[in-house]
Amino acid sequence: MNKKYISKIRAFNRFYTNIIGLLDTHILDSKYSLPEARIIFEIYHNPGFTASDIIELLDIDKGYLSRILKRFEKQKIISKTVSLTDKRVFMLQLTKLGEKEFLKLNTNSEHQLKRVFAHLSPLESQTLLQNMESIKTLSNKSKIALxxxxxxxxxKPGDLGFIIYRHGKLYAEEFQYGISFETYVARGIHEFYQSYNxxxxxxxxxxxxxxxxxxxxxxxxxxxxxxxxxxxxxxxxxxxxxxxxxxxxxxxxxxxxxxxxxxxxxxxxxxxxxxxxxxxxxxxxxxxxxxxxxxxxxxxxxxxxxxxxxxxxxx
The missing domain is CATH 3.40.630.30 (Gcn5-related N-acetyltransferase (GNAT))
Structure with a gap:
Protein backbone atom coordinates (compact mmCIF):
# COMPACT_ATOMS: atom_id res chain seq x y z
CA MET A 1 0.00 0.00 0.00
CA ASN A 2 1.42 3.41 -0.97
CA LYS A 3 1.88 6.42 1.29
CA LYS A 4 -1.14 8.24 -0.14
CA TYR A 5 -3.48 5.42 0.89
CA ILE A 6 -1.86 5.09 4.31
CA SER A 7 -2.26 8.83 4.90
CA LYS A 8 -5.98 8.63 4.07
CA ILE A 9 -6.48 5.66 6.39
CA ARG A 10 -4.78 7.52 9.22
CA ALA A 11 -6.97 10.55 8.55
CA PHE A 12 -10.06 8.36 8.76
CA ASN A 13 -8.83 6.84 12.03
CA ARG A 14 -8.40 10.31 13.52
CA PHE A 15 -11.84 11.33 12.30
CA TYR A 16 -13.59 8.26 13.72
CA THR A 17 -11.80 8.19 17.08
CA ASN A 18 -12.72 11.84 17.52
CA ILE A 19 -16.39 11.10 16.76
CA ILE A 20 -16.77 8.34 19.34
CA GLY A 21 -14.48 9.87 21.94
CA LEU A 22 -11.76 7.22 22.01
CA LEU A 23 -9.15 9.89 22.74
CA ASP A 24 -10.77 10.64 26.08
CA THR A 25 -9.01 9.20 29.13
CA HIS A 26 -12.25 7.48 30.09
CA ILE A 27 -14.91 6.43 27.62
CA LEU A 28 -18.70 6.54 27.69
CA ASP A 29 -18.76 8.83 30.75
CA SER A 30 -17.31 5.99 32.83
CA LYS A 31 -14.23 5.42 34.96
CA TYR A 32 -12.85 2.92 32.45
CA SER A 33 -10.30 3.28 29.66
CA LEU A 34 -11.02 1.74 26.25
CA PRO A 35 -8.98 -1.45 26.94
CA GLU A 36 -10.68 -1.87 30.32
CA ALA A 37 -14.13 -1.48 28.78
CA ARG A 38 -13.27 -3.98 26.03
CA ILE A 39 -12.11 -6.52 28.61
CA ILE A 40 -15.36 -6.16 30.57
CA PHE A 41 -17.31 -6.52 27.32
CA GLU A 42 -15.49 -9.71 26.28
CA ILE A 43 -15.76 -11.38 29.69
CA TYR A 44 -19.50 -10.62 29.78
CA HIS A 45 -20.07 -12.21 26.37
CA ASN A 46 -17.61 -15.06 26.95
CA PRO A 47 -17.93 -16.27 30.55
CA GLY A 48 -15.08 -18.64 31.29
CA PHE A 49 -12.63 -16.70 29.11
CA THR A 50 -9.01 -16.95 30.22
CA ALA A 51 -6.30 -14.30 30.19
CA SER A 52 -4.76 -16.07 27.18
CA ASP A 53 -8.07 -15.82 25.32
CA ILE A 54 -8.19 -12.06 25.91
CA ILE A 55 -4.56 -11.60 24.84
CA GLU A 56 -5.23 -13.46 21.59
CA LEU A 57 -8.48 -11.63 20.86
CA LEU A 58 -7.44 -8.08 21.75
CA ASP A 59 -3.70 -8.36 21.02
CA ILE A 60 -3.00 -6.79 24.41
CA ASP A 61 0.28 -6.86 26.36
CA LYS A 62 0.38 -9.69 28.91
CA GLY A 63 1.75 -7.53 31.75
CA TYR A 64 -0.73 -4.72 31.05
CA LEU A 65 -3.63 -7.19 31.07
CA SER A 66 -2.40 -8.76 34.31
CA ARG A 67 -2.45 -5.37 36.06
CA ILE A 68 -5.98 -4.65 34.83
CA LEU A 69 -7.29 -8.04 35.94
CA LYS A 70 -5.72 -7.69 39.38
CA ARG A 71 -7.37 -4.30 39.78
CA PHE A 72 -10.73 -5.65 38.59
CA GLU A 73 -10.48 -8.52 41.05
CA LYS A 74 -9.66 -6.13 43.90
CA GLN A 75 -12.63 -3.93 42.92
CA LYS A 76 -14.82 -7.07 42.80
CA ILE A 77 -15.58 -6.52 39.09
CA ILE A 78 -14.45 -10.04 38.18
CA SER A 79 -13.91 -13.36 39.88
CA LYS A 80 -11.64 -16.26 38.97
CA THR A 81 -12.28 -19.99 38.93
CA VAL A 82 -9.61 -22.66 38.57
CA SER A 83 -10.03 -24.69 35.38
CA LEU A 84 -11.12 -28.29 35.93
CA THR A 85 -8.77 -29.47 33.17
CA ASP A 86 -5.69 -27.39 34.03
CA LYS A 87 -5.06 -26.15 37.58
CA ARG A 88 -2.67 -23.49 36.23
CA VAL A 89 -5.44 -21.77 34.26
CA PHE A 90 -8.05 -19.42 35.72
CA MET A 91 -11.40 -18.82 34.06
CA LEU A 92 -12.80 -15.30 34.32
CA GLN A 93 -16.37 -14.17 34.92
CA LEU A 94 -18.06 -10.94 35.93
CA THR A 95 -19.47 -10.58 39.41
CA LYS A 96 -22.90 -9.06 40.01
CA LEU A 97 -21.17 -5.70 40.32
CA GLY A 98 -19.25 -6.38 37.11
CA GLU A 99 -22.47 -7.17 35.25
CA LYS A 100 -23.96 -3.87 36.44
CA GLU A 101 -20.87 -2.03 35.18
CA PHE A 102 -21.18 -3.76 31.81
CA LEU A 103 -24.85 -2.82 31.47
CA LYS A 104 -24.00 0.82 32.21
CA LEU A 105 -21.28 0.81 29.56
CA ASN A 106 -23.52 -0.93 27.05
CA THR A 107 -26.42 1.50 27.59
CA ASN A 108 -24.11 4.52 27.34
CA SER A 109 -22.60 3.12 24.13
CA GLU A 110 -26.02 2.70 22.52
CA HIS A 111 -27.05 6.22 23.52
CA GLN A 112 -23.80 7.65 22.18
CA LEU A 113 -24.18 5.98 18.78
CA LYS A 114 -27.81 7.04 18.50
CA ARG A 115 -26.75 10.61 19.21
CA VAL A 116 -23.83 10.59 16.75
CA PHE A 117 -25.79 9.10 13.87
CA ALA A 118 -29.25 10.53 14.58
CA HIS A 119 -29.13 12.66 11.42
CA LEU A 120 -28.92 9.65 9.08
CA SER A 121 -31.91 8.45 7.06
CA PRO A 122 -32.70 4.70 6.95
CA LEU A 123 -30.99 4.45 3.55
CA GLU A 124 -27.92 6.33 4.80
CA SER A 125 -27.79 4.08 7.87
CA GLN A 126 -27.86 1.01 5.64
CA THR A 127 -25.06 2.45 3.49
CA LEU A 128 -23.00 3.18 6.61
CA LEU A 129 -23.40 -0.40 7.86
CA GLN A 130 -22.49 -1.87 4.47
CA ASN A 131 -19.35 0.26 4.32
CA MET A 132 -18.42 -0.78 7.85
CA GLU A 133 -18.82 -4.42 6.86
CA SER A 134 -16.63 -3.77 3.82
CA ILE A 135 -13.89 -2.37 6.06
CA LYS A 136 -14.11 -5.46 8.27
CA THR A 137 -14.03 -7.81 5.29
CA LEU A 138 -11.11 -6.10 3.56
CA SER A 139 -9.12 -5.81 6.79
CA ASN A 140 -9.65 -9.44 7.77
CA LYS A 141 -6.77 -11.64 6.59
CA SER A 142 -8.81 -14.82 6.94
CA LYS A 143 -10.48 -16.16 3.82
CA ILE A 144 -14.16 -15.57 3.15
CA ALA A 145 -16.18 -18.80 3.29
CA LEU A 146 -18.68 -19.89 0.66
CA LYS A 156 -34.22 -5.76 -7.25
CA PRO A 157 -34.27 -2.23 -8.66
CA GLY A 158 -30.71 -1.29 -9.56
CA ASP A 159 -29.48 -4.86 -10.15
CA LEU A 160 -29.36 -4.69 -13.94
CA GLY A 161 -27.71 -1.28 -14.03
CA PHE A 162 -25.14 -2.46 -11.50
CA ILE A 163 -24.32 -5.55 -13.57
CA ILE A 164 -23.70 -3.37 -16.62
CA TYR A 165 -21.51 -1.03 -14.56
CA ARG A 166 -19.44 -3.79 -12.94
CA HIS A 167 -18.86 -5.58 -16.25
CA GLY A 168 -17.62 -2.33 -17.75
CA LYS A 169 -15.31 -1.61 -14.81
CA LEU A 170 -13.97 -5.14 -14.24
CA TYR A 171 -13.21 -5.89 -17.88
CA ALA A 172 -11.52 -2.50 -18.28
CA GLU A 173 -9.38 -3.03 -15.16
CA GLU A 174 -8.50 -6.69 -15.71
CA PHE A 175 -8.45 -7.00 -19.52
CA GLN A 176 -8.30 -3.40 -20.78
CA TYR A 177 -11.60 -3.62 -22.67
CA GLY A 178 -13.03 -0.38 -24.03
CA ILE A 179 -16.38 1.33 -23.55
CA SER A 180 -17.80 -0.68 -26.46
CA PHE A 181 -17.88 -3.75 -24.21
CA GLU A 182 -20.05 -1.96 -21.65
CA THR A 183 -22.51 -0.88 -24.37
CA TYR A 184 -22.58 -4.49 -25.61
CA VAL A 185 -23.53 -5.69 -22.12
CA ALA A 186 -26.16 -2.95 -21.83
CA ARG A 187 -27.82 -4.04 -25.08
CA GLY A 188 -27.84 -7.67 -23.94
CA ILE A 189 -29.33 -6.84 -20.53
CA HIS A 190 -32.03 -4.75 -22.22
CA GLU A 191 -32.82 -7.63 -24.60
CA PHE A 192 -33.05 -10.04 -21.67
CA TYR A 193 -35.46 -7.98 -19.60
CA GLN A 194 -37.74 -7.10 -22.53
CA SER A 195 -38.93 -10.72 -22.63
CA TYR A 196 -37.93 -11.93 -19.15
CA ASN A 197 -39.81 -15.11 -18.19
Missing part, protein backbone atom coordinates in the same frame (compact mmCIF):
# COMPACT_ATOMS: atom_id res chain seq x y z
CA UNK A 147 -21.38 -20.03 3.34
CA UNK A 148 -20.91 -16.28 3.87
CA UNK A 149 -22.36 -15.61 0.40
CA UNK A 150 -26.10 -15.23 -0.15
CA UNK A 151 -27.52 -16.09 -3.58
CA UNK A 152 -30.92 -14.81 -4.63
CA UNK A 153 -32.86 -15.51 -7.82
CA UNK A 154 -35.06 -12.43 -8.04
CA UNK A 155 -34.32 -8.94 -9.30
CA UNK A 198 -38.91 -16.30 -14.64
CA UNK A 199 -40.33 -19.76 -15.38
CA UNK A 200 -37.78 -20.41 -18.13
CA UNK A 201 -35.08 -17.86 -17.37
CA UNK A 202 -33.15 -17.15 -14.21
CA UNK A 203 -30.66 -14.79 -12.63
CA UNK A 204 -28.36 -15.62 -9.73
CA UNK A 205 -27.29 -12.58 -7.73
CA UNK A 206 -24.50 -13.22 -5.21
CA UNK A 207 -24.31 -10.89 -2.20
CA UNK A 208 -21.95 -10.44 0.72
CA UNK A 209 -22.85 -7.97 3.46
CA UNK A 210 -25.60 -6.57 1.25
CA UNK A 211 -23.33 -5.87 -1.73
CA UNK A 212 -23.43 -7.65 -5.09
CA UNK A 213 -20.21 -9.61 -5.63
CA UNK A 214 -21.20 -12.04 -8.39
CA UNK A 215 -23.81 -12.73 -11.06
CA UNK A 216 -24.97 -15.28 -13.61
CA UNK A 217 -27.88 -15.35 -16.04
CA UNK A 218 -29.70 -18.01 -18.07
CA UNK A 219 -31.47 -16.55 -21.10
CA UNK A 220 -34.04 -18.43 -23.21
CA UNK A 221 -33.25 -18.76 -26.92
CA UNK A 222 -34.97 -20.32 -29.94
CA UNK A 223 -35.31 -24.06 -30.58
CA UNK A 224 -35.47 -24.99 -26.89
CA UNK A 225 -32.00 -23.58 -26.33
CA UNK A 226 -30.54 -21.43 -23.53
CA UNK A 227 -27.64 -19.00 -23.33
CA UNK A 228 -25.30 -18.58 -20.37
CA UNK A 229 -24.47 -14.88 -19.93
CA UNK A 230 -22.81 -12.28 -17.67
CA UNK A 231 -20.97 -14.71 -15.43
CA UNK A 232 -18.74 -12.67 -13.13
CA UNK A 233 -17.31 -12.82 -9.61
CA UNK A 234 -15.48 -10.00 -7.85
CA UNK A 235 -11.77 -10.69 -7.48
CA UNK A 236 -11.77 -11.05 -3.68
CA UNK A 237 -14.43 -13.79 -3.86
CA UNK A 238 -12.72 -16.04 -6.38
CA UNK A 239 -11.18 -19.32 -5.30
CA UNK A 240 -13.76 -20.18 -2.62
CA UNK A 241 -15.94 -22.42 -4.81
CA UNK A 242 -18.52 -19.78 -5.73
CA UNK A 243 -17.97 -20.26 -9.46
CA UNK A 244 -18.53 -24.02 -9.18
CA UNK A 245 -21.65 -23.46 -7.11
CA UNK A 246 -23.11 -21.01 -9.63
CA UNK A 247 -22.42 -23.40 -12.50
CA UNK A 248 -24.14 -26.23 -10.65
CA UNK A 249 -27.16 -24.03 -9.94
CA UNK A 250 -27.21 -23.06 -13.60
CA UNK A 251 -27.07 -26.67 -14.79
CA UNK A 252 -29.76 -27.78 -12.33
CA UNK A 253 -32.15 -25.09 -13.58
CA UNK A 254 -31.19 -25.78 -17.21
CA UNK A 255 -32.15 -29.45 -16.85
CA UNK A 256 -35.31 -28.70 -14.84
CA UNK A 257 -36.58 -26.51 -17.69
CA UNK A 258 -36.07 -29.30 -20.22
CA UNK A 259 -33.73 -27.39 -22.51
CA UNK A 260 -31.94 -29.53 -25.09
CA UNK A 261 -28.97 -27.26 -25.76
CA UNK A 262 -27.04 -24.33 -24.39
CA UNK A 263 -24.29 -22.03 -25.59
CA UNK A 264 -22.16 -19.16 -24.37
CA UNK A 265 -19.86 -16.55 -25.90
CA UNK A 266 -16.62 -15.60 -24.20
CA UNK A 267 -12.98 -14.74 -24.90
CA UNK A 268 -9.72 -16.67 -24.73
CA UNK A 269 -8.52 -14.60 -21.74
CA UNK A 270 -11.07 -16.13 -19.34
CA UNK A 271 -9.31 -19.46 -18.85
CA UNK A 272 -10.61 -20.21 -15.34
CA UNK A 273 -14.22 -19.85 -16.47
CA UNK A 274 -13.48 -21.97 -19.54
CA UNK A 275 -12.39 -24.89 -17.36
CA UNK A 276 -15.72 -24.69 -15.51
CA UNK A 277 -17.63 -24.85 -18.79
CA UNK A 278 -15.63 -27.85 -20.00
CA UNK A 279 -16.15 -29.67 -16.71
CA UNK A 280 -19.92 -29.32 -17.14
CA UNK A 281 -20.02 -30.77 -20.64
CA UNK A 282 -19.56 -27.70 -22.84
CA UNK A 283 -17.36 -28.00 -25.94
CA UNK A 284 -15.37 -25.29 -27.71
CA UNK A 285 -17.04 -25.02 -31.13
CA UNK A 286 -15.83 -21.77 -32.65
CA UNK A 287 -12.98 -19.26 -32.45
CA UNK A 288 -12.65 -15.95 -34.32
CA UNK A 289 -10.25 -13.04 -34.03
CA UNK A 290 -11.94 -9.76 -33.09
CA UNK A 291 -11.30 -6.15 -32.06
CA UNK A 292 -14.94 -5.50 -31.17
CA UNK A 293 -14.18 -4.47 -27.59
CA UNK A 294 -11.32 -2.08 -28.27
CA UNK A 295 -8.44 -4.60 -28.32
CA UNK A 296 -7.47 -7.77 -30.18
CA UNK A 297 -9.10 -10.86 -28.64
CA UNK A 298 -10.08 -14.34 -29.72
CA UNK A 299 -13.82 -14.74 -29.27
CA UNK A 300 -14.93 -18.24 -28.35
CA UNK A 301 -18.21 -20.09 -28.50
CA UNK A 302 -18.95 -23.09 -26.28
CA UNK A 303 -21.91 -25.41 -26.88
CA UNK A 304 -23.63 -28.10 -24.83
CA UNK A 305 -26.19 -30.61 -26.15
CA UNK A 306 -28.43 -32.96 -24.17
CA UNK A 307 -28.98 -36.45 -25.58
CA UNK A 308 -32.60 -37.12 -26.53
CA UNK A 309 -34.64 -39.10 -24.00
CA UNK A 310 -31.65 -39.19 -21.61
CA UNK A 311 -30.67 -37.04 -18.69
CA UNK A 312 -27.09 -36.81 -19.91
CA UNK A 313 -24.81 -34.51 -21.84
CA UNK A 314 -23.62 -35.28 -25.35
CA UNK A 315 -19.82 -35.43 -25.47
Missing amino acids: DDIKIRTYL PDKERIWVCEHNGQIIGFLLLMKRENNSAQLRYFYIEKRYRGIGLGRKLMQLYMDFFHSCGYTSCYLLTADELETAASLYLNHGFELTKEIESTTFGKPVIERRYDLHVLKNKNSIKK
Whole structure:
Protein backbone atom coordinates (compact mmCIF):
# COMPACT_ATOMS: atom_id res chain seq x y z
CA MET A 1 0.00 0.00 0.00
CA ASN A 2 1.42 3.41 -0.97
CA LYS A 3 1.88 6.42 1.29
CA LYS A 4 -1.14 8.24 -0.14
CA TYR A 5 -3.48 5.42 0.89
CA ILE A 6 -1.86 5.09 4.31
CA SER A 7 -2.26 8.83 4.90
CA LYS A 8 -5.98 8.63 4.07
CA ILE A 9 -6.48 5.66 6.39
CA ARG A 10 -4.78 7.52 9.22
CA ALA A 11 -6.97 10.55 8.55
CA PHE A 12 -10.06 8.36 8.76
CA ASN A 13 -8.83 6.84 12.03
CA ARG A 14 -8.40 10.31 13.52
CA PHE A 15 -11.84 11.33 12.30
CA TYR A 16 -13.59 8.26 13.72
CA THR A 17 -11.80 8.19 17.08
CA ASN A 18 -12.72 11.84 17.52
CA ILE A 19 -16.39 11.10 16.76
CA ILE A 20 -16.77 8.34 19.34
CA GLY A 21 -14.48 9.87 21.94
CA LEU A 22 -11.76 7.22 22.01
CA LEU A 23 -9.15 9.89 22.74
CA ASP A 24 -10.77 10.64 26.08
CA THR A 25 -9.01 9.20 29.13
CA HIS A 26 -12.25 7.48 30.09
CA ILE A 27 -14.91 6.43 27.62
CA LEU A 28 -18.70 6.54 27.69
CA ASP A 29 -18.76 8.83 30.75
CA SER A 30 -17.31 5.99 32.83
CA LYS A 31 -14.23 5.42 34.96
CA TYR A 32 -12.85 2.92 32.45
CA SER A 33 -10.30 3.28 29.66
CA LEU A 34 -11.02 1.74 26.25
CA PRO A 35 -8.98 -1.45 26.94
CA GLU A 36 -10.68 -1.87 30.32
CA ALA A 37 -14.13 -1.48 28.78
CA ARG A 38 -13.27 -3.98 26.03
CA ILE A 39 -12.11 -6.52 28.61
CA ILE A 40 -15.36 -6.16 30.57
CA PHE A 41 -17.31 -6.52 27.32
CA GLU A 42 -15.49 -9.71 26.28
CA ILE A 43 -15.76 -11.38 29.69
CA TYR A 44 -19.50 -10.62 29.78
CA HIS A 45 -20.07 -12.21 26.37
CA ASN A 46 -17.61 -15.06 26.95
CA PRO A 47 -17.93 -16.27 30.55
CA GLY A 48 -15.08 -18.64 31.29
CA PHE A 49 -12.63 -16.70 29.11
CA THR A 50 -9.01 -16.95 30.22
CA ALA A 51 -6.30 -14.30 30.19
CA SER A 52 -4.76 -16.07 27.18
CA ASP A 53 -8.07 -15.82 25.32
CA ILE A 54 -8.19 -12.06 25.91
CA ILE A 55 -4.56 -11.60 24.84
CA GLU A 56 -5.23 -13.46 21.59
CA LEU A 57 -8.48 -11.63 20.86
CA LEU A 58 -7.44 -8.08 21.75
CA ASP A 59 -3.70 -8.36 21.02
CA ILE A 60 -3.00 -6.79 24.41
CA ASP A 61 0.28 -6.86 26.36
CA LYS A 62 0.38 -9.69 28.91
CA GLY A 63 1.75 -7.53 31.75
CA TYR A 64 -0.73 -4.72 31.05
CA LEU A 65 -3.63 -7.19 31.07
CA SER A 66 -2.40 -8.76 34.31
CA ARG A 67 -2.45 -5.37 36.06
CA ILE A 68 -5.98 -4.65 34.83
CA LEU A 69 -7.29 -8.04 35.94
CA LYS A 70 -5.72 -7.69 39.38
CA ARG A 71 -7.37 -4.30 39.78
CA PHE A 72 -10.73 -5.65 38.59
CA GLU A 73 -10.48 -8.52 41.05
CA LYS A 74 -9.66 -6.13 43.90
CA GLN A 75 -12.63 -3.93 42.92
CA LYS A 76 -14.82 -7.07 42.80
CA ILE A 77 -15.58 -6.52 39.09
CA ILE A 78 -14.45 -10.04 38.18
CA SER A 79 -13.91 -13.36 39.88
CA LYS A 80 -11.64 -16.26 38.97
CA THR A 81 -12.28 -19.99 38.93
CA VAL A 82 -9.61 -22.66 38.57
CA SER A 83 -10.03 -24.69 35.38
CA LEU A 84 -11.12 -28.29 35.93
CA THR A 85 -8.77 -29.47 33.17
CA ASP A 86 -5.69 -27.39 34.03
CA LYS A 87 -5.06 -26.15 37.58
CA ARG A 88 -2.67 -23.49 36.23
CA VAL A 89 -5.44 -21.77 34.26
CA PHE A 90 -8.05 -19.42 35.72
CA MET A 91 -11.40 -18.82 34.06
CA LEU A 92 -12.80 -15.30 34.32
CA GLN A 93 -16.37 -14.17 34.92
CA LEU A 94 -18.06 -10.94 35.93
CA THR A 95 -19.47 -10.58 39.41
CA LYS A 96 -22.90 -9.06 40.01
CA LEU A 97 -21.17 -5.70 40.32
CA GLY A 98 -19.25 -6.38 37.11
CA GLU A 99 -22.47 -7.17 35.25
CA LYS A 100 -23.96 -3.87 36.44
CA GLU A 101 -20.87 -2.03 35.18
CA PHE A 102 -21.18 -3.76 31.81
CA LEU A 103 -24.85 -2.82 31.47
CA LYS A 104 -24.00 0.82 32.21
CA LEU A 105 -21.28 0.81 29.56
CA ASN A 106 -23.52 -0.93 27.05
CA THR A 107 -26.42 1.50 27.59
CA ASN A 108 -24.11 4.52 27.34
CA SER A 109 -22.60 3.12 24.13
CA GLU A 110 -26.02 2.70 22.52
CA HIS A 111 -27.05 6.22 23.52
CA GLN A 112 -23.80 7.65 22.18
CA LEU A 113 -24.18 5.98 18.78
CA LYS A 114 -27.81 7.04 18.50
CA ARG A 115 -26.75 10.61 19.21
CA VAL A 116 -23.83 10.59 16.75
CA PHE A 117 -25.79 9.10 13.87
CA ALA A 118 -29.25 10.53 14.58
CA HIS A 119 -29.13 12.66 11.42
CA LEU A 120 -28.92 9.65 9.08
CA SER A 121 -31.91 8.45 7.06
CA PRO A 122 -32.70 4.70 6.95
CA LEU A 123 -30.99 4.45 3.55
CA GLU A 124 -27.92 6.33 4.80
CA SER A 125 -27.79 4.08 7.87
CA GLN A 126 -27.86 1.01 5.64
CA THR A 127 -25.06 2.45 3.49
CA LEU A 128 -23.00 3.18 6.61
CA LEU A 129 -23.40 -0.40 7.86
CA GLN A 130 -22.49 -1.87 4.47
CA ASN A 131 -19.35 0.26 4.32
CA MET A 132 -18.42 -0.78 7.85
CA GLU A 133 -18.82 -4.42 6.86
CA SER A 134 -16.63 -3.77 3.82
CA ILE A 135 -13.89 -2.37 6.06
CA LYS A 136 -14.11 -5.46 8.27
CA THR A 137 -14.03 -7.81 5.29
CA LEU A 138 -11.11 -6.10 3.56
CA SER A 139 -9.12 -5.81 6.79
CA ASN A 140 -9.65 -9.44 7.77
CA LYS A 141 -6.77 -11.64 6.59
CA SER A 142 -8.81 -14.82 6.94
CA LYS A 143 -10.48 -16.16 3.82
CA ILE A 144 -14.16 -15.57 3.15
CA ALA A 145 -16.18 -18.80 3.29
CA LEU A 146 -18.68 -19.89 0.66
CA ASP A 147 -21.38 -20.03 3.34
CA ASP A 148 -20.91 -16.28 3.87
CA ILE A 149 -22.36 -15.61 0.40
CA LYS A 150 -26.10 -15.23 -0.15
CA ILE A 151 -27.52 -16.09 -3.58
CA ARG A 152 -30.92 -14.81 -4.63
CA THR A 153 -32.86 -15.51 -7.82
CA TYR A 154 -35.06 -12.43 -8.04
CA LEU A 155 -34.32 -8.94 -9.30
CA LYS A 156 -34.22 -5.76 -7.25
CA PRO A 157 -34.27 -2.23 -8.66
CA GLY A 158 -30.71 -1.29 -9.56
CA ASP A 159 -29.48 -4.86 -10.15
CA LEU A 160 -29.36 -4.69 -13.94
CA GLY A 161 -27.71 -1.28 -14.03
CA PHE A 162 -25.14 -2.46 -11.50
CA ILE A 163 -24.32 -5.55 -13.57
CA ILE A 164 -23.70 -3.37 -16.62
CA TYR A 165 -21.51 -1.03 -14.56
CA ARG A 166 -19.44 -3.79 -12.94
CA HIS A 167 -18.86 -5.58 -16.25
CA GLY A 168 -17.62 -2.33 -17.75
CA LYS A 169 -15.31 -1.61 -14.81
CA LEU A 170 -13.97 -5.14 -14.24
CA TYR A 171 -13.21 -5.89 -17.88
CA ALA A 172 -11.52 -2.50 -18.28
CA GLU A 173 -9.38 -3.03 -15.16
CA GLU A 174 -8.50 -6.69 -15.71
CA PHE A 175 -8.45 -7.00 -19.52
CA GLN A 176 -8.30 -3.40 -20.78
CA TYR A 177 -11.60 -3.62 -22.67
CA GLY A 178 -13.03 -0.38 -24.03
CA ILE A 179 -16.38 1.33 -23.55
CA SER A 180 -17.80 -0.68 -26.46
CA PHE A 181 -17.88 -3.75 -24.21
CA GLU A 182 -20.05 -1.96 -21.65
CA THR A 183 -22.51 -0.88 -24.37
CA TYR A 184 -22.58 -4.49 -25.61
CA VAL A 185 -23.53 -5.69 -22.12
CA ALA A 186 -26.16 -2.95 -21.83
CA ARG A 187 -27.82 -4.04 -25.08
CA GLY A 188 -27.84 -7.67 -23.94
CA ILE A 189 -29.33 -6.84 -20.53
CA HIS A 190 -32.03 -4.75 -22.22
CA GLU A 191 -32.82 -7.63 -24.60
CA PHE A 192 -33.05 -10.04 -21.67
CA TYR A 193 -35.46 -7.98 -19.60
CA GLN A 194 -37.74 -7.10 -22.53
CA SER A 195 -38.93 -10.72 -22.63
CA TYR A 196 -37.93 -11.93 -19.15
CA ASN A 197 -39.81 -15.11 -18.19
CA PRO A 198 -38.91 -16.30 -14.64
CA ASP A 199 -40.33 -19.76 -15.38
CA LYS A 200 -37.78 -20.41 -18.13
CA GLU A 201 -35.08 -17.86 -17.37
CA ARG A 202 -33.15 -17.15 -14.21
CA ILE A 203 -30.66 -14.79 -12.63
CA TRP A 204 -28.36 -15.62 -9.73
CA VAL A 205 -27.29 -12.58 -7.73
CA CYS A 206 -24.50 -13.22 -5.21
CA GLU A 207 -24.31 -10.89 -2.20
CA HIS A 208 -21.95 -10.44 0.72
CA ASN A 209 -22.85 -7.97 3.46
CA GLY A 210 -25.60 -6.57 1.25
CA GLN A 211 -23.33 -5.87 -1.73
CA ILE A 212 -23.43 -7.65 -5.09
CA ILE A 213 -20.21 -9.61 -5.63
CA GLY A 214 -21.20 -12.04 -8.39
CA PHE A 215 -23.81 -12.73 -11.06
CA LEU A 216 -24.97 -15.28 -13.61
CA LEU A 217 -27.88 -15.35 -16.04
CA LEU A 218 -29.70 -18.01 -18.07
CA MET A 219 -31.47 -16.55 -21.10
CA LYS A 220 -34.04 -18.43 -23.21
CA ARG A 221 -33.25 -18.76 -26.92
CA GLU A 222 -34.97 -20.32 -29.94
CA ASN A 223 -35.31 -24.06 -30.58
CA ASN A 224 -35.47 -24.99 -26.89
CA SER A 225 -32.00 -23.58 -26.33
CA ALA A 226 -30.54 -21.43 -23.53
CA GLN A 227 -27.64 -19.00 -23.33
CA LEU A 228 -25.30 -18.58 -20.37
CA ARG A 229 -24.47 -14.88 -19.93
CA TYR A 230 -22.81 -12.28 -17.67
CA PHE A 231 -20.97 -14.71 -15.43
CA TYR A 232 -18.74 -12.67 -13.13
CA ILE A 233 -17.31 -12.82 -9.61
CA GLU A 234 -15.48 -10.00 -7.85
CA LYS A 235 -11.77 -10.69 -7.48
CA ARG A 236 -11.77 -11.05 -3.68
CA TYR A 237 -14.43 -13.79 -3.86
CA ARG A 238 -12.72 -16.04 -6.38
CA GLY A 239 -11.18 -19.32 -5.30
CA ILE A 240 -13.76 -20.18 -2.62
CA GLY A 241 -15.94 -22.42 -4.81
CA LEU A 242 -18.52 -19.78 -5.73
CA GLY A 243 -17.97 -20.26 -9.46
CA ARG A 244 -18.53 -24.02 -9.18
CA LYS A 245 -21.65 -23.46 -7.11
CA LEU A 246 -23.11 -21.01 -9.63
CA MET A 247 -22.42 -23.40 -12.50
CA GLN A 248 -24.14 -26.23 -10.65
CA LEU A 249 -27.16 -24.03 -9.94
CA TYR A 250 -27.21 -23.06 -13.60
CA MET A 251 -27.07 -26.67 -14.79
CA ASP A 252 -29.76 -27.78 -12.33
CA PHE A 253 -32.15 -25.09 -13.58
CA PHE A 254 -31.19 -25.78 -17.21
CA HIS A 255 -32.15 -29.45 -16.85
CA SER A 256 -35.31 -28.70 -14.84
CA CYS A 257 -36.58 -26.51 -17.69
CA GLY A 258 -36.07 -29.30 -20.22
CA TYR A 259 -33.73 -27.39 -22.51
CA THR A 260 -31.94 -29.53 -25.09
CA SER A 261 -28.97 -27.26 -25.76
CA CYS A 262 -27.04 -24.33 -24.39
CA TYR A 263 -24.29 -22.03 -25.59
CA LEU A 264 -22.16 -19.16 -24.37
CA LEU A 265 -19.86 -16.55 -25.90
CA THR A 266 -16.62 -15.60 -24.20
CA ALA A 267 -12.98 -14.74 -24.90
CA ASP A 268 -9.72 -16.67 -24.73
CA GLU A 269 -8.52 -14.60 -21.74
CA LEU A 270 -11.07 -16.13 -19.34
CA GLU A 271 -9.31 -19.46 -18.85
CA THR A 272 -10.61 -20.21 -15.34
CA ALA A 273 -14.22 -19.85 -16.47
CA ALA A 274 -13.48 -21.97 -19.54
CA SER A 275 -12.39 -24.89 -17.36
CA LEU A 276 -15.72 -24.69 -15.51
CA TYR A 277 -17.63 -24.85 -18.79
CA LEU A 278 -15.63 -27.85 -20.00
CA ASN A 279 -16.15 -29.67 -16.71
CA HIS A 280 -19.92 -29.32 -17.14
CA GLY A 281 -20.02 -30.77 -20.64
CA PHE A 282 -19.56 -27.70 -22.84
CA GLU A 283 -17.36 -28.00 -25.94
CA LEU A 284 -15.37 -25.29 -27.71
CA THR A 285 -17.04 -25.02 -31.13
CA LYS A 286 -15.83 -21.77 -32.65
CA GLU A 287 -12.98 -19.26 -32.45
CA ILE A 288 -12.65 -15.95 -34.32
CA GLU A 289 -10.25 -13.04 -34.03
CA SER A 290 -11.94 -9.76 -33.09
CA THR A 291 -11.30 -6.15 -32.06
CA THR A 292 -14.94 -5.50 -31.17
CA PHE A 293 -14.18 -4.47 -27.59
CA GLY A 294 -11.32 -2.08 -28.27
CA LYS A 295 -8.44 -4.60 -28.32
CA PRO A 296 -7.47 -7.77 -30.18
CA VAL A 297 -9.10 -10.86 -28.64
CA ILE A 298 -10.08 -14.34 -29.72
CA GLU A 299 -13.82 -14.74 -29.27
CA ARG A 300 -14.93 -18.24 -28.35
CA ARG A 301 -18.21 -20.09 -28.50
CA TYR A 302 -18.95 -23.09 -26.28
CA ASP A 303 -21.91 -25.41 -26.88
CA LEU A 304 -23.63 -28.10 -24.83
CA HIS A 305 -26.19 -30.61 -26.15
CA VAL A 306 -28.43 -32.96 -24.17
CA LEU A 307 -28.98 -36.45 -25.58
CA LYS A 308 -32.60 -37.12 -26.53
CA ASN A 309 -34.64 -39.10 -24.00
CA LYS A 310 -31.65 -39.19 -21.61
CA ASN A 311 -30.67 -37.04 -18.69
CA SER A 312 -27.09 -36.81 -19.91
CA ILE A 313 -24.81 -34.51 -21.84
CA LYS A 314 -23.62 -35.28 -25.35
CA LYS A 315 -19.82 -35.43 -25.47
